[in-house]
Amino acid sequence: xxxxxxxxxxxxxxxxxxxxxxxxxxxxxxxxxxxxxxxxxxxxxxxxxxxxxxxxxxxxxxxxxxxxxxxxxxxxxxxxxxxxxxxxxxxxxxxxxxxxxxxxxxxxxxxxxxxxxxxxxxxxxxxxxxxxxxxxxxxxxxxxxxxxxxxxxxxxxxxxxxxxxxxxxxxxxxxxxxxxxxxxxxxxxxxxxxxxxxxxxxxxxxxxxxxxxxxxxxxxxxxxxxxxxxxxxxxxxxxxxxxxxxxxxxxxx
Numbered sequence: 720x721x722x723x724x725x726x727x728x729x730x731x732x733x734x735x736x737x738x739x740x741x742x743x744x745x746x747x748x749x750x751x752x753x754x755x756x757x758x759x760x761x762x763x764x765x766x767x768x769x770x771x772x773x774x775x776x777x778x779x780x781x782x783x784x785x786x787x788x789x790x791x792x793x794x795x796x797x798x799x800x801x802x803x804x805x806x807x808x809x810x811x812x813x814x815x816x817x818x819x820x821x822x823x824x825x826x827x828x829x830x831x832x833x834x835x836x837x838x839x840x841x842x843x844x845x846x847x848x849x850x851x852x853x854x855x856x857x858x859x860x861x862x863x864x865x866x867x868x869x870x871x872x873x874x875x876x877x878x879x880x881x882x883x884x885x886x887x888x889x890x891x892x893x894x895x896x897x898x899x900x901x902x903x904x905x906x907x908x909x910x911x912x913x914x915x916x917x918x919x920x921x922x923x924x925x926x927x928x929x930x931x932x933x934x935x936x937x938x939x940x941x942x943x944x945x946x947x948x949x950x951x952x953x954x955x956x957x958x959x960x961x962x963x964x965x966x967x968x969x970x971x972x
Contacts (some may be wrong), residue, residue, distance in 0.1 A: 723965075818961060
């Protein structure tokens with residue numbers, strides 16, 4: 720795991736959308752606004768998405784149901800270093816608890832993705848990602864993310880790491896977070912350690928997803944983009960990573 724130090728960061732979409740200036744559009748999607756300065760206590764976060772091999776250890780130890788993309792419930796060795804997918808929010812939460820961890824809050828996830836790059840689009844800056852290493856105008860371009868493809872995720876840490884030393888914070892697989900999704904949550908969220916809404920209507924009970932995936936266009940990979948899914952959804956492009964609070968326990972009397 721990587722320690723994310725306590726401190727403030729600017730959460731939300733700080734750049735304009737193409738539809739912002741269109742008067743005939745009554746309400747554009749603004750679920751990642753307003754931009755707000757948020758303080759978070761220190762916490763740990765997994766360096767990379769949980770792999771099939773790690774998840775296999777959990778399944779064997781607990782007899783938890785395996786992902787349905789494991790033939791007959793057995794992990795193919797070739798998948799060992801790929802991020803585990805086809806796990807719902809409850810599966811991810813069960814793994815995290817078994818490992819002595821938890822899912823990151825939405826705010827923790829964005830802070831980890833941004834590093835020190837406040838207000839920029841991607842974990843590496845504002846430059847759009849490229850799908851594979853290439854050259855353009857005599858300049859070598861390095862692929863920063865696994866995205867917009869057809870062949871599924873790549874091995875974890877197959878692309879450059881972020882400023883905090885984390886892998887695949889953009890692309891590869893969407894990542895479950897702890898928070899319920901609420902479109903207007905940013906308008907009322909506390910400025911210290913926000914943990915998402917405590918109650919949401921049953922008809923709109925979704926959990927927040929972050930980071931984009933191997934199947935998505937670059938526009939879904941930006942640090943502020945919010946997506947969501949039913950907690951029971953299992954998808955070939957959804958996985959997770961874990962977090963853990965770094966606050967020391969109180970001293971014994």
